[in-house]
Amino acid sequence: MDTAKTIVIELGRDRIQQDLGVKPSAVAMAIHNDRFPAAWFDVLEELARDKGRSLPRSLFNWKRAQTSSEQRGLCHASSD
Secondary structure, X not given: OOOHHHHHHHXXXXXXXXXXXXXXXXXXXXXXXXXXXXXXXXXXXXXXXXXXXXXXXXXXXXXXXXXXHHHOOOOOOOOO
16 A cells, blocks of 8 residues: 555545545545545544554655744745
8 A cells, every 4th residue: 555546445435435524526636646634644544454554654745844944934935
């Protein structure tokens, strides 16, 4: 289970949608982006654990902590 698509296939699209309470389009978007929302981790981890598998945390869209310079306002995002 090394891509979002293989995770969905192995855990079951219908089961994921049911347990998360999301629409098919949300699962399709996760497959397309090859990333799951971080909020889905606990549910998907439990489903994977039930199958004796583990999930790669790298396939989840975790919020990155700001660096010290970003916190001080030294880094600015370009608006180009």
